[in-house]
Amino acid sequence: MADWTRLGLCGVLAALACGCATQPGAPAFSVVGEAELFAPGVVSTDFAEIRLTISPDGRTALWFSRNRPGGAGGYDIWMSRRTGDAWGEAAPVSFNTAGRDFDPAFSADGRYVYFCSDRPGGLGGDDLYRVAVTADGFGAVEHLGAGVNSASNEWAPMLSPDGARLLFSSNRPGGAGRMDLFVAARAGDGFAAAAPVPGGVNTAADEFDSTYLADGTTIIFSRAPDLAADRIDLVFAALTAGAYGAGETLPLGVNDAQADTYGPMLDWSDRQQITFSGRRGGTGDMDLFVVRYRLEGGGR
Template identity: 50%
Template sequence: MHAVSTPANEIRGSVSPDGTRIAWGSPDRSGGPGGWDIWIARRDGGRWSDPRPASFDGAAKEFDPMFSANGRWLYFFSNRPGGKGGDDLYRVAVNDDGTFGAVESLGAGVNSAGNEWAPTPSRDGQHLLFASDGFGGAGRHDLFIARWDGKAFVDPKPVPGINTSDDDFDGAWLDDGRAIVFARSTDVDKQPIRLFVARCDGTQYVDARPLALSFNTEDGWTLGPAIDWNKPNELLVSGAAKAPHAGKLDLYRMAAPRMEGRDGCQSG
């Protein structure tokens, strides 16, 4: 409260694997360089403190941060100049002292003329889960999985069993891909957003149902799920509980659901 969650909208928190930093996005928090900014806070005495815009954040839109499992990278999307069009996927190197290095585009393999959101690397770094409205699919935003070819993420394929004519986005793998949690909305810009979970049956994700969470309702706005690499049995989500509640959308922590899925879906 008041460091991470404020009267503004706070969306998609990601904790570094060593548990010392948290990154998240806010479209309207004051003090950032341009709106739609990425913020970083540090853990001090068990509490998050000293929230500041990320050093690589600028006047363009930067959003949906996600640390890699090895802590070497922070992934995000941006509409900064020089992209393929709309919102593109990027990552920035995380130095040993916690500072950030150079930003690099994830390239044409996963960036289209449309909008790409919520990049989420697998634990081993060999696959990338993300949302896009520029690679075809079932309609509006869909979830895709790309593979690492040694130089870049390429060959995005639809997440099996998930995509619909609605906006399907903000995906996060549970239990290393044996299950998935994701957001769905009939219109992400105007209509409520709800989180769903589904298990892998060995071929595709099945039995999708709403995430069991008090404020994850049909008329609410719940999104931005992210596994805490420091506590892999816990999930961070954005939403608005009756209490505690700081403002609009706040960041919350919950136990990750157990889905009893199988391997076979993380590669697409």
């Protein structure tokens, strides 16, 4: 494939000046500039790399791959550390298992990494966990408990910037159908029982892989009628009067007209930037990209 680091579809489609706002009074989202391939040859490779999360100090990058050799299992979380302007050789993290370990997300303070796994000891399917970040690497893995996890699948945990809410997706009963977005409030050192994200954001389609933006309420998430059979796009939704609208699909240049785009995550080292995964003219299968954004207006 071509070795390129920028997406220039259709002249960047008028500089990607689409202002997405799904409800009156909601902030408008726009993309600033072009999406850039992240660390080609080190992080973005010929294998499938998904859901990049960057530590608040900008020195550590985590992501997962479902087919990169050298890990403990088929799905593994990988890490690269930055020295100066260069990202170092990637290596699997110490808390991988022989099962599925995926969807890492740093907390805003950098103290924890939240992630998914089907390792033994869960409640069924893929469950949500966290692991402490230590001076030497990582501490003991903690299951997030029955208020968050269920006998169904839970994916893509993301703690809000203020640490008060855990955003994730699940196909458990109680949603609108298929994968839906859920939120759980912090309760002491754990979380209260999760509930569907309020409003019209959950539909009969698959909604998953969500991230808060810097304001702590606006979200970017992935949607497909059937994520196993249909193209996946990134969607923007804002909170107005306590509820989210159905969302608006992001423009081309972030999304792709033919290929999947998913796994968005706020960059904690630069909160005006998001990361995402795309299957397009990069270096391999699913590659990792970063793009700057702007939120304007709105009033909650």
